[in-house]
Amino acid sequence: MIRPDAPVLLEIRDLQARVEDQPILKGVSLTIRAGEIHAVMGRNGSGKSTLSKVLAGHPAYTVTGGTVRYVGDDLLSLEPELRARAGLFLGFQYPVEIPGVSNLEFLRVATNARRAGKGEEELDTFAFEDLVRERLQVVQMDPAFLERSVNEGFSGGEKKRNEILQMALLDPLVAVLDETDSGLDIDALRIVAGGVNHLAGPDNATLLITHYQRLLDVITPDYVHVMAVGRILRTGGKELALELEERGYDWVDAELAALERTPAEVG
Amino acid sequence: MASSATVGDLVSQPYKYGFVTDIETEKIAKGLSEDVVRLISAKKNEPAFLLDFRLRSFRQWLQMEEPDWATLGHPPIDYQEIIYYAAPKQQEKKASLDEVDPKLLETFEKLGIPLSEQKRLSNVAVDAVFDSVSIATTYREKLAEHGVIFCSISEAVKDHADLIEKYLGTVVPGNDNYFAALNSAVFSDGSFVFIPKRVECPMELSTYFRINSGDTGQFERTLIVAEEGASVSYLEGCTAPMFDTNQLHAAVVELVALDDASIKYSTVQNWYAGDENGKGGIYNFVTKRGQCRGDRSHISWTQVETGSAITWKYPSCVLQGADSVGEFYSVALTNNRQQADTGTKMIHVGPRTRSTIVSKGISAGHSSNSYRGLVQLGPKAVGARNYSQCDSMLIGDQAAANTYPYIRSQQPDASIEHEASTCRISADQLFYLQSRGIAFEEAVSMMVSGFCRDVFNQLPMEFAAEADKLLALKLEGSVG
Numbered sequence A: 001m002i003r004p005d006a007p008v009l010l011e012i013r014d015l016q017a018r019v020e021d022q023p024i025l026k027g028v029s030l031t032i033r034a035g036e037i038h039a040v041m042g043r044n045g046s047g048k049s050t051l052s053k054v055l056a057g058h059p060a061y062t063v064t065g066g067t068v069r070y071v072g073d074d075l076l077s078l079e080p081e082l083r084a085r086a087g088l089f090l091g092f093q094y095p096v097e098i099p100g101v102s103n104l105e106f107l108r109v110a111t112n113a114r115r116a117g118k119g120e121e122e123l124d125t126f127a128f129e130d131l132v133r134e135r136l137q138v139v140q141m142d143p144a145f146l147e148r149s150v151n152e153g154f155s156g157g158e159k160k161r162n163e164i165l166q167m168a169l170l171d172p173l174v175a176v177l178d179e180t181d182s183g184l185d186i187d188a189l190r191i192v193a194g195g196v197n198h199l200a201g202p203d204n205a206t207l208l209i210t211h212y213q214r215l216l217d218v219i220t221p222d223y224v225h226v227m228a229v230g231r232i233l234r235t236g237g238k239e240l241a242l243e244l245e246e247r248g249y250d251w252v253d254a255e256l257a258a259l260e261r262t263p264a265e266v267g
Numbered sequence B: 001m002a003s004s005a006t007v008g009d010l011v012s013q014p015y016k017y018g019f020v021t022d023i024e025t026e027k028i029a030k031g032l033s034e035d036v037v038r039l040i041s042a043k044k045n046e047p048a049f050l051l052d053f054r055l056r057s058f059r060q061w062l063q064m065e066e067p068d069w070a071t072l073g074h075p076p077i078d079y080q081e082i083i084y085y086a087a088p089k090q091q092e093k094k095a096s097l098d099e100v101d102p103k104l105l106e107t108f109e110k111l112g113i114p115l116s117e118q119k120r121l122s123n124v125a126v127d128a129v130f131d132s133v134s135i136a137t138t139y140r141e142k143l144a145e146h147g148v149i150f151c152s153i154s155e156a157v158k159d160h161a162d163l164i165e166k167y168l169g170t171v172v173p174g175n176d177n178y179f180a181a182l183n184s185a186v187f188s189d190g191s192f193v194f195i196p197k198r199v200e201c202p203m204e205l206s207t208y209f210r211i212n213s214g215d216t217g218q219f220e221r222t223l224i225v226a227e228e229g230a231s232v233s234y235l236e237g238c239t240a241p242m243f244d245t246n247q248l249h250a251a252v253v254e255l256v257a258l259d260d261a262s263i264k265y266s267t268v269q270n271w272y273a274g275d276e277n278g279k280g281g282i283y284n285f286v287t288k289r290g291q292c293r294g295d296r297s298h299i300s301w302t303q304v305e306t307g308s309a310i311t312w313k314y315p316s317c318v319l320q321g322a323d324s325v326g327e328f329y330s331v332a333l334t335n336n337r338q339q340a341d342t343g344t345k346m347i348h349v350g351p352r353t354r355s356t357i358v359s360k361g362i363s364a365g366h367s368s369n370s371y372r373g374l375v376q377l378g379p380k381a382v383g384a385r386n387y388s389q390c391d392s393m394l395i396g397d398q399a400a401a402n403t404y405p406y407i408r409s410q411q412p413d414a415s416i417e418h419e420a421s422t423c424r425i426s427a428d429q430l431f432y433l434q435s436r437g438i439a440f441e442e443a444v445s446m447m448v449s450g451f452c453r454d455v456f457n458q459l460p461m462e463f464a465a466e467a468d469k470l471l472a473l474k475l476e477g478s479v480g
């Protein structure tokens, strides 16, 4: 839902980042207001996951330029855990397995960390069990998954559902979902998309990274951005996704080539 | 920028116990000779049998060579550069704590071991050993009511010479190995525990070892005897100041369990480990052995090894009595340049004896962590069983983990199971937890305590949480 007067939650300006010595993000700008759903699309390797991890504060990436303001704060100066407590959520493209750490315990600690960030009191084990059982229904997940180690031995789709369960518990202000739809069967896709729609509201915002129109059929984006070699090359409404579905990314090369020429011609 | 500095900025917290107590100490001249052995014995007014034991051990030590089979490397130790006896200057052991030098009481208080009447740990009796001498033992009277003897070994030599003569050196003989022989020659103090028949010790017993002097070796000797049907749980803790030289610590612990007796011995070892470049730290060469002498007796070792520059330690069980049980639960953590070669020996002598080994090695930084274990089943160990599980966790990509399981069995049908695994804590796992609002330290601690749970569950309750925190602290700054 686009409301021009809605508060800005996330404002990315000319963000540049590298991993080791290799520049990956080369100037990303993006403004997200409360209530909005944004989709980011783009070829493999164009920098979508990098953008999401830089936002969440992954230590492997070094920001080399630009700014990110998150609800008025300088996001980049915050430790990753503080970003999370402030309501920034990243649904990982490849959630890692953490053997030996119980999923239930992990979810409880994470939930309480977020609650502390909102100034709410800690939930004890019993109160948390009630909450988690209720939220399990959003993703129609079997409570048996709570007893296992975090993501350990989960199937690809089960890991993605566990991500959405976390999102449902953590009540994010800005959720960045990195290819949460890939690896899901048709039913699971519907469940996960239903979960995202259920959690999206006028006060929060969602940034969906996806390759497929089928997700955008169920979650209608307000904006679609196309990323290429570390930049947002084009922004449009939901029709842009349909256009991509039809035409593929070949046009991107032409635009990129034009972009490369521009500075020289201008200069 | 904060996000990339997350890990790098978490510089290891300085070792919390690295302070030195400024106290006048009585030391003998450095160096080792027969005269020094006699001098130590004379200072303690020891009976002849003990001086004999020392001298025999010393002569055998002279014939022995420092072992070099462990996966450890260190410059040669100059045994003539070490001081073998140092004691804080105060006359005689004090009858009451009020007379103990307040500086000493303060030291232990700072270490989290309050000794004074009002502040004592409830339900834990503590023997506090400072350099070469025991300075106080709490709750002695209460224990005496149950017939339990808990005192320093020096006092036991005076007050219970018969027991010392009967048991000392019977589990770890004076010539057992190089470091045990050295200890037998020059040991200074340590704890003595005696639990009479059918007595269940009413509280946890604990000895806290504190090395204070920089040039002094620490050679303590502990002896625990549980008579028929008796049981006891004992915990050993240790710390040392930070010096940039290495100090030698060569202890011997002997446990004797008679019929149906049970001894649970736990250690939380936090000697100074040296700095991140490997300068300084304790060389810890320890011989710990328990003998399940009686039928159905039970000895359980639990150790959390986090400190020392070098750890060479194999708490073992000789399972002599029929149906006796030996257990070894170990967490050994190494970081920076630390080296640990640790494990156990389970010697099955009697029929139907059982042993369990659970070893968790965590290596971070440039450290090296080896598990070395022997399971031996002798000709009479019919129906004996062993289960071993050795897991390694690597943190970062510079650390090394090795596992050396040895099995010698004269029982073709025996059941011996061995499982081993290796895993690695990755920056991505930690980031995953952090991205859910969990602080770095807590994330490490969650992963490590998951890994160590089977061992921590064996620790006395009061110390399990401590162990958790200790590991987290030791690992700060080691990932990334």
Ligand SMILES: Nc1ncnc2c1ncn2[C@@H]1O[C@H](COP(=O)(O)OP(=O)(O)OP(=O)(O)O)[C@@H](O)[C@H]1O
Binding pocket: A019, A024, A042, A043, A044, A045, A046, A047, A048, A049, A050, A051, A060, A093
């Ligand atoms: N840690 C890293 N080390 C080296 N290269 C990296 C690293 N992370 C990302 N890259 C490189 O950065 C580029 C962008 O990767 P990124 O994962 O952001 O792409 P993506 O748009 O998410 O692709 P996909 O659609 O396949 O998920 C790729 O070329 C990738 O190889």
Ligand SMILES: [Mg+2]
Binding pocket: A048, A049, A050, A093, A178, A179
């Ligand atoms: Mg990606």
